[in-house]
Amino acid sequence: MTRTTICMPCRLAAIAVAVGCAAAAFAWTAGWLTPKRLDAPHLIDTFETNYGVHPGYRRNHAKGLCVEGWFDSNGNGERVSRAAVFAPQQRTPVIGRFAIPGSNPSAPDASVPVRSFALLFKLADGEQWRTGMNSVPLFAVRTPREFYQQLVASKPDPATGKPDPAKLAAFNHAHPDTLPFRQWMATHTPSSSFANSRFYSINAFIATDAAGHARPVRWEVVPDTSYEPETAAQKAQPDFLSRDLDARLAAGPLRWHLILTVAAPGDPTDDATRQWPAARERIDAGTLVLQHASPQRIGQCRDVNYDPTVLPAGLAPSDDPLLAARSAAYAVSFNRRTREEATGAAAPAPSGQDSPP
Amino acid sequence: MKRETQHFTAVARLLHWLMAVLIVTMLFVGVGMVSTVSRLHDTLLALHRPLGIALLVLVVIRAGVRVTRGTPPLPADLPGWQRVGAKASHYALYAMMAAMPLIGWSMLSAGGYPVVLAPGVQLPPIAPHNVTLYAWLRAAHTWVALALYATVLLHFAAALFHALIRRDGVLASMARGEPRRRA
Numbered sequence: 001m002t003r004t005t006i007c008m009p010c011r012l013a014a015i016a017v018a019v020g021c022a023a024a025a026f027a028w029t030a031g032w033l034t035p036k037r038l039d040a041p042h043l044i045d046t047f048e049t050n051y052g053v054h055p056g057y058r059r060n061h062a063k064g065l066c067v068e069g070w071f072d073s074n075g076n077g078e079r080v081s082r083a084a085v086f087a088p089q090q091r092t093p094v095i096g097r098f099a100i101p102g103s104n105p106s107a108p109d110a111s112v113p114v115r116s117f118a119l120l121f122k123l124a125d126g127e128q129w130r131t132g133m134n135s136v137p138l139f140a141v142r143t144p145r146e147f148y149q150q151l152v153a154s155k156p157d158p159a160t161g162k163p164d165p166a167k168l169a170a171f172n173h174a175h176p177d178t179l180p181f182r183q184w185m186a187t188h189t190p191s192s193s194f195a196n197s198r199f200y201s202i203n204a205f206i207a208t209d210a211a212g213h214a215r216p217v218r219w220e221v222v223p224d225t226s227y228e229p230e231t232a233a234q235k236a237q238p239d240f241l242s243r244d245l246d247a248r249l250a251a252g253p254l255r256w257h258l259i260l261t262v263a264a265p266g267d268p269t270d271d272a273t274r275q276w277p278a279a280r281e282r283i284d285a286g287t288l289v290l291q292h293a294s295p296q297r298i299g300q301c302r303d304v305n306y307d308p309t310v311l312p313a314g315l316a317p318s319d320d321p322l323l324a325a326r327s328a329a330y331a332v333s334f335n336r337r338t339r340e341e342a343t344g345a346a347a348p349a350p351s352g353q354d355s356p357p
Numbered sequence: 358m359k360r361e362t363q364h365f366t367a368v369a370r371l372l373h374w375l376m377a378v379l380i381v382t383m384l385f386v387g388v389g390m391v392s393t394v395s396r397l398h399d400t401l402l403a404l405h406r407p408l409g410i411a412l413l414v415l416v417v418i419r420a421g422v423r424v425t426r427g428t429p430p431l432p433a434d435l436p437g438w439q440r441v442g443a444k445a446s447h448y449a450l451y452a453m454m455a456a457m458p459l460i461g462w463s464m465l466s467a468g469g470y471p472v473v474l475a476p477g478v479q480l481p482p483i484a485p486h487n488v489t490l491y492a493w494l495r496a497a498h499t500w501v502a503l504a505l506y507a508t509v510l511l512h513f514a515a516a517l518f519h520a521l522i523r524r525d526g527v528l529a530s531m532a533r534g535e536p537r538r539r540a
Contacts (some may be wrong), residue, residue, distance in 0.1 A: 008522070015517040019510050030388035039392040121502055126479050128471045144394040302470055303488045309399055310470065313477030317399055325394035327402070332391075334468070335495055342492035 022284035040328035044336065046148065050155045056346025059333040061116050061132075062238035064099025065109055065242050066299020070291035071121060071258065079287030080215055080262055083314030084123050086285055095120045096290065097301035098194045098245065101134075106130035108238035110230065113190045115241070117199040117221065118254055119288075130310040132326070133199035133221065139272035140181040144325035150175075177273045189229040193244045195254045196225040203308065203326075204269040204318040205261070207316035216263035216318055218276065221288055230303070245293055253291040257284050269318040335342035364530045366426045372419045373531055375414065380454065382507050383408050406461075407474045413458035420451060432525040443515070446508055453505040459483075460501060465496035 024033070031039045035113060054062055058065045075088030085092045097118040100109060114135055118256040121129040153171035154163045172178050191197040200220040207217045225248075235242040260283040263269065267276045296302050309317050309327040317323045340346040365373065383405065390401035431440055465472050466482030467490040467516035473479045484490060 011521045015514055015521060018517060019514045021514065022510055026388065029392075031392040038391075038394060040394050040398075041392070043394065048505070126471060127473075127477065128479065189442050249465065303486065305468070305470075309402075310473075318475070319396065321396060322394045324398040327392045328391070330399045335492070337486040338492040340469070342489040 009143055020190075021058060038145060040332045043144070043151070043325070043329045044332040046151050047103050050151065054103060054105050055340040056337050057105045058099075058102075058337060059103055061099040061101055061118075062103050062105040062115075062342045063109075064097050064296050064301070065245070066294045066296050067096040067098060067245075067290045068292045068294075069094055069096070069253065069288065071286055071288050073286040074284070075286075076283050077258075077260055078209070079283060080217055080228050080260060081314040082207055083119050083129065083312040084125065084127065085129055085205075085312060086314070090124075092121045093121055094288065094290075095122070095300045095304060097296065097299075097304070097306065098241070100241070106238075108235075109241045110190075110235035110238075113185060115190070115194060115197055115199075117194070117197075118301070118304075120306065121303075121306050121312075127312040128310050129315065130304075130306050131201055131219070131306060132306040132330075133201055133219075135197045135199055136184060136188075137198075137200040137220070137274050138181055138184060139202050139322065140178045141175065141322075142177050142273050143273050143321050146175055146177070147325065149179075149323070174268050175308055180273055180275070192228040192230050192234060193225070193248065194241055195245060195248050196227050198222050199256075202272050203320040203323050204263065204272075205311070206269075206316045206318050207262075208314050208316070211258035216267065216269045218261045218263075220259050220261070222259055224255040224257070224274065227299065238252050242293075243297075249291065249293050253289050256288040256289075258286055259283065260285050269323040270320050271321055303338075305330050307331065311324075339350070362525065363429050364533070364535045365429060366422070367534060369419075369422050369426060369428075370531055370534070372422060373417060376415050376454070378420065379408060379412055380505070381509065383457075383499055384413065384502060386507075387502055392509070403473075406472060409461050410457040410474060410480070412454065413462075416432065416454045416458075418449070420455075423451075429530045432523070433527070446512055446515070449508050450505075450512065453501055453508065456501055457498070457505060457527075460498045464491060464498050467491035467494055 027033050029075060029270055033036050044059050058064075065214070071085065071092045071094055073086050073088065073090040073092070075086070075090075077083070077086030078088070084090065098114045099112050099118070100107065100112050116134050118132040119130070121329065123129065143148055150171055153167045155167075157164045172182065196222055199217045204216045204218050206214050206262075208214045234244075245254075261276060262281040262283065263276055264280060264329055267280070268274050293299075305329045309323055309328050311317070337346070364370075386401045386405050386408070390398050390405060393401075431443060435443075462472060463484040466484040467487050469486040469491075471479045472482070484494070486491065516528045516531075519525055520529075
């Protein structure tokens with residue numbers, strides 16, 4: 001019989017090989033065998049290599065502040081999405097966060113020409129809608145790989161503390177996708193306040209209405225407060241954005257309109273470097289009202305990961321490759337900073353500053 | 358059948374193999390989704406939560422089946438240390454099978470995430486929104502997952518050892534039913 005003809009060491013070896021293969025497959029899936037693979041920890045490691053570790057803070061958009069308010073839906077959003085947040089007369093509480101890009105939680109506000117606004121809508125039935133928006137309607141790169149390459153090219157030169165212009169130029173030259181973003185930046189002056197800035201979803205999402213029709217959408221919030229450019233006097237104050245917001249909120253609530261832009265067939269949904277034509281249908285879905293701000297060390301937004309793929313029924317991620325990467329990378333950042341909170345490695349809140357410490 | 362069976366009951370075997378496939382899938386989905394930045398991340402994450410809750414339901418049913426229907430005896434000639442190892446690893450597998458979904462559910466609760474099983478279908482939180490708690494549970498989810506996979510591999514190796522080295526019918530007791538033919 002075959003059973004008796006196979007030698008004992010052969011049978012033991014067969015067991016070892018089978019178990020070894022199962023272990024190796026797991027290790028490969030986890031990325032342990034491919035340290036150069038671009039994965040989420042690798043992306044966040046690169047932020048830490050470039051800009052250092054600031055325990056307790058987000059690895060990007062580290063400097064920010066928390067806001068609270070609500071969204072009053074007017075019902076128009078139901079035309080594209082069955083999400084309960086768009087029902088007529090529906091008021092949904094929101095926890096928001098204004099921030100500036102970068103890993104340094106005490107960077108001067110004027111050091112970057114972009115601002116961000118993240119929102120968490122707490123729907124009545126336990127659903128949530130989280131979005132992370134930028135003050136620029138498009139993104140510089142299309143894929144996670146390009147984002148990583150851009151990050152590597154932006155590594156500050158130890159001698160100057162700034163990115164090497166030659167490396168950045170080389171990156172831009174090799175990636176013409178970045179041109180629309182750079183052109184937009186060259187023609188727009190940052191606003192004087194979070195309150196008079198527009199913020200855009202950047203990525204496309206899929207909205208589904210009550211009848212099951214699915215359409216790609218992007219969204220933006222448009223302030224009631226009119227635009228004014230950042231001034232030279234403001235640029236001299238490292239924390240002018242939070243001071244300005246506190247002063248404005250002390251005088252009364254601030255409002256934005258939430259606009260859904262509906263794609264036409266053929267508009268790209270997988271390319272955040274390209275805007276849709278200006279003629280696309282725009283739906284004013286209601287009013288976002290903010291009435292309170294607090295420093296991020298004590299505000300409710302501190303413990304929120306603004307993962308843009310946390311969506312209510314009626315909204316879903318599109319095929320934009322950046323969305324999954326944002327979700328994966330934000331989770332790593334959240335895991336690291338919450339671990340720093342738990343182990344006491346996070347810096348305590350310094351006193352005498354109204355800016356996020 | 359009242360006589361002492363040498364094989365696991367059909368329902369126990371069904372639960373074992375179904376959960377074996379799901380748990381191994383789940384462990385690979387888990388380590389894959391926290392790593393990849395591709396669109397697979399979204400797909401795997403959407404699969405991970407409902408699969409985890411399904412496994413929680415299955416382990417409760419399975420524990421009930423094990424308590425009420427019992428298990429076939431281990432071979433009488435099995436050395437004591439292997440007997441102890443078998444018992445201990447089985448208890449450890451049950452403990453981790455039950456713990457993993459509960460840790461995952463409470464971890465998402467503590468992190469302030471909605472526990473979405475399908476669009477519009479979410480479970481209530483079972484822990485307070487507290488990032489310190491989240492950090493410990495998140496670490497535990499990883500370490501228990503690694504311990505679970507290590508124990509699964511040990512279990513796999515032991516099954517092969519019974520089948521190929523000892524040839525004592527232990528793997529057959531889970532692989533198939535009682536033979537029809539009786540002496």
